[in-house]
Each structure stands twice: as C-alpha cells, then as structure tokens.
Amino acid sequence: MTETGVSRADLAKLLAQSLGHEKATDAINRAAHTVGIRREIDLLDKKQALAVLEQVAQTPGLVGITARFAKSRLYLR
C-alpha cells in the first residue's frame, strides 16, 4: 500500500494468509472486474480497494469471511 493507493497485489496479500496466493489473486481480479475496474488498472484508491473487498466479502464461506476481516484491517490503515 502506498500513499497514493493500493495495488491489486497488496489487496491479494490481505487474503493470501487464509486462501493462498493463487486463490486470493483470482478472487481480487474477479471482484475488481465485477465492480467495474478495468483490467489495466493496477493501483486502486482506498475507496476502490474497499469496494473490491466488499465484493469478495459477498462470497459464501471462508472467502467471504476472510475478505470481511481484511476489509476491516484495510479500513483501519
């Protein structure tokens, strides 16, 4: 995370401890697409990053729970 934004890789790291790197990266990219963030955009502002995590948080089970937890952590930064 930088002062100007959060990269997709940084967001994936928030989920990777519970889901593993590959699943976390996939979940972030799918959610970013769903909320309308174009593929070529890597650096997200905090509002976009929270929207992506919120989208992942809609997933049932461990993926959603992990995203809710990560969202709270990101919010506090």
Next chain:
Amino acid sequence: MRETKVATAMASGQVEQVAATLTAKVKGDLGDAAPVLLLAFASTKQPLSELMPLLAASFPHSTVLGASTAGEFVESGDAKGSTVLFALSGDYRIFAGAATGLRAGCEQAVLDSLEGMPLQVVGYPHRTAILLLDPLAGCSEEAALMTAGLMGFDLRLAGGAAGDDLALKCTHVALGGQVLTDAVVIATVFSKQPLGVGVCHGHQPLSAPLLVTRAEGSIVHEIDGRPAWDVWVERTRQATEALGFDPAQLPAGEVGGFLLRFEAGLSQGEAFKVRAPLFRVGEHSIGFACGIPEGTVIRITESEPHRQIDSAREAARRAREQVGGVPLAGAVVFDCICRNLILKDQFQTAIAGIHSELGQVPLAGFETYGEIALDVGDLSGFHNTTTVVLAFPK
C-alpha cells in the same frame, strides 16, 4: 501487583483419581495463590464429561477450560491417554463463554460465546483471548477470524483445536462443567503486562502445485479434476513407501494419522500456510479443519524430524520475544499432532527445546488437530503443523 505463578500436572488412570491427583499437585505448587484460570487437556481415556465437573467443583472460584486431545505433555514429558492441567494465579481478570452450533452457523456460535464479555477492563491494558474449538465442524479459520474481528484489532489470540486420540470422530471443548461438541470456548485474559504468543512450523512442499477443482465448505472432492483421496495417495507414494506403509491399504482408524502426516500447504509467497486434512469422506473425498474453496492451489507438505524440533524452539523464542524478554512464569503450548507423529520418541526433545527456550518454567499442552495464533495485524488465525506457545510473564 501479585506475582504470576504457574503450576502444571499430568496424571493418567481413572477419572476420579486423575482429578484428585491434578488438583492436589497444582494446589500444592501454587500454595496460597488461588488460580484464576485452569486449562485441562484430556485424552478420551478421561472423558471431559466426567472430568470437568470434578475440576470445576475443586476450583469453584476459577475459570476452568477444557479440550479433548490427541496427546498430552508437561515440561517433564509427554504421554497418551492422560490429562494435563495448567493453573495460573496472579493479577488477571478472566471472562469466558461457550456456545455450540459451529457447523450450522459459525458466526452465531462465536457471537453467542462472546455474549456479555467485556472488551476492556480498567487497569488491565492488555488482553489475550484463548480459543478452543471443535475442528470437525470444519470452520476453524472462520471461527478464529470472526473472534478477532468481533473482539477488536488490538486482540492477541491463541488456542487449539481439540483432538480425540486420532479417532477423528468427535472432539469436545469445555467451560466449567459444561462439556460440548460442535462448539467453541473463548476466554479473554486481561492482564497488566502483555502475554506472548509465538507460532512456527517446519513443513515444506512435497508435491507440485495442485488445484482444488471441486469442493464444498471444508470437504474437498476433486483435485486437478480427479478424486481428492486418489491424488493424495498417489502424490505421497514415494514418501509413504519410504516410511513403510501404503495409505490405500490403511484401516479406517489409521487414515487420520496418514492425512495429518501429509498436510496441504497454501502458498504465501516464499512461505507456506498449512491446512490439515482430517478424515476421508466416502471413497474419494477429504474433510479439512476449515473451508478450502474451489480454485485454491495447494501443495502436499511433509517435514523432517529436525525441522520439527527447530520450529518448536523458534515458536518459544518468538513468544518470549513478545513479552520483551522479561522472566516468564510458565506457558501453555498447542502443538499439532502431526509433529508427534513425525517425531515419535524424539518428541520429548522438542518439548525440552521449548522448556529451555522459555527459561525452564512450567508448561503444559496438548496435541491438537489445529492451532490458533493471531497477533495484532495478522490476517489469519488458524494454523496446522505448528507449535503455538502462549507465554505468561512473571
């Protein structure tokens, strides 16, 4: 401030005698200092349903938590078929709750167990939660994250997933005389000084990356498009041949031991987070201790005995470091059963390493089906193949 004292005891045999022996030993060691918290870790040979009411009656003014186990140990040695008791006295405030229904509703169970629990206590600036749960409910990581999320982000969390002597059929946790399955028990320890939580594992990948292609909750049906069990047997064949057994021929009672020896690793960049497969489901599927979503990439892992000994010591060192190097009074250790399966007779060497690293203080612990450790800023709380050390400063 009252000095912290820790007493530990281990006993085996009939439940009544075990309860009496444990009680006499810790009361004798603590002297006039009444315990505020007791943790009883019991083999299925001493069912918690019989043991806990006796211990709760012996310590009516203390919080008494319990978990069934797959092995037990104190600083002087380890055993099977026994019970260990950890007793803590000192300047602490303890609050605890328990709830069932993990499998049907993990979040509700965690919420129920936290009902009425304070988030702060004036004069006790540090808080650490101890979480004990039934891993066969299949939502251990979920419960750990929910506990941390609901209790606030300054929380330090430690704990373990109950065992059942490798039967992988039914595990129990307890609070006082209340003994529950499909359940969670949470105790918050408010303290004047921070407690230390250290965690470390010594596993490394054995297989190439494998993709979970069909899963429901904590049950993995297919890996790389094939039955999960078949893949596990195939990909561990070389290692199991070296160990002298064929997992395809194992009797049902030994399948859990095989799976816990070869657990699943999630990539974290250069490191791996390990997830425990616990039991075979039908002919082809494998049940885990927490959710394994479809699309997860895993590697089957293994470990050498020396790595297990080194990682146990490292977990103790990390716990000691967290309390700023002050002298310790004692520790609780949550240790994955896989480590005992790998180390066999050398397991005592690992305990001795922890004991030495902590300054030869009393410690008690059990062989778990999963360990819980989450520090401020961590993003995952459930572990497998690790040693988790919860250290209490003097």
